[in-house]
């Protein structure tokens with residue numbers, strides 16, 4: 001690998017496996033830093049790719065770069081996300097089996113961008129026919145739609161995905177993309193009714209208010225002012241210079257029509273989004289007995305759902321019920337949206353999906369209604385992350401250990417758990 005590198009590419013070590021002090025964290029970080037300063041954001045650890053978010057546009061994602069990486073051996077060129085994508089693709093075709101790319105990192109690390117780069121690479125590199133291009137376009141266009149409804153500005157990332165995503169791309173035996181499937185899980189529904197300071201609700205609400213044309217807003221009973229909606233202002237940053245809701249709205253509208261959402265689908269969809277905003281503005285007042293009463297709430301006439309309060313609620317309970325309804329409506333709308341996208345991607349239901357849906361359904365049933373606290377959502381997210389970490393450990397460290405065993409190298413047991421296990425084993429042997 002080193003032989004084929006130009007002088008410019010020889011910044012630091014581009015594969016940590018070749019680092020002399022491979023057990024030293026500071027040597028690891030020094031190497032990353034050295035490369036990052038020269039705009040080399042990618043470094044390998046064997047076949048793993050480490051990426052550092054540059055937060056600026058680098059000229060490394062052009063069509064020319066894609067061509068350079070297509071069909072070239074993984075280690076022949078400097079580390080790149082395209083090398084990884086190409087390698088996975090070619091291995092899949094030669095071995096005739098399924099492959100996955102696991103992208104993990106903290107919020108704002110660049111996971112979503114990395115997944116988009118991979119999709120873009122496949123859009124260019126896979127064989128194309130009119131039919132296949134259709135699937136390709138829909139796969140690419142599902143991103144802005146999902147981001148509008150599932151992403152939001154947080155303190156860490158102006159476009160943070162507030163849901164987990166598992167995306168399947170199905171290829172035929174020649175490598176043409178014939179279908180896709182997306183599984184969404186654990187949408188952060190609590191954001192619909194509450195945002196921390198400096199954070200926003202899901203993008204779609206602001207896009208509709210800022211970008212929707214006059215006629216649509218009139219029909220939905222909305223005003224072009226985010227400040228008028230309680231669910232949009234709690235974070236005190238409805239407008240942010242880095243986000244252009246108006247132009248994003250246009251992109252989303254266009255993407256929705258290409259992904260086969262009919263005019264009537266869109267009317268319903270925006271009707272629901274507007275009704276969530278109206279719902280948030282409903283106020284309750286206590287009557288003489290202390291029960292919540294609805295007085296002169298203009299918003300009610302714009303709500304698709306009319307409801308009667310059958311059991312007397314206190315004002316606090318009524319607000320709680322209102323917010324729970326808003327979250328449930330938004331959550332279900334998001335699921336409907338993903339299902340619609342999946343229909344347009346003409347997928348086949350896999351066993352993994354059925355299993356995941358079952359687990360997620362159970363989490364939803366037991367989590368959302370019973371606890372209804374943000375911390376439970378966080379718990380579920382942590383659980384998923386730990387499972388992914390476990391998988392990662394199995395795939396990397398365990399295979400490494402097996403190699404040690406095969407080569408007869410004895411491992412040093414330094415961790416508390418392994419020391420305890422060793423102690424117990426010794427006691428048992430005695």
Ligand SMILES: Nc1ncnc2c1ncn2[C@@H]1O[C@H](COP(=O)(O)OP(=O)(O)OP(=O)(O)O)[C@@H](O)[C@H]1O
Pocket residue numbers: 053054055056057058105106107108109110111112113114157159160161162
């Ligand atoms: N390769 C890249 N080149 C340039 N900018 C990038 C790159 N990757 C990420 N960014 C910038 O960082 C921002 C955050 O990245 P991204 O949304 O992919 O993070 P994430 O890991 O998906 O975060 P979250 O978990 O919050 O969804 C992007 O909006 C973009 O501005």
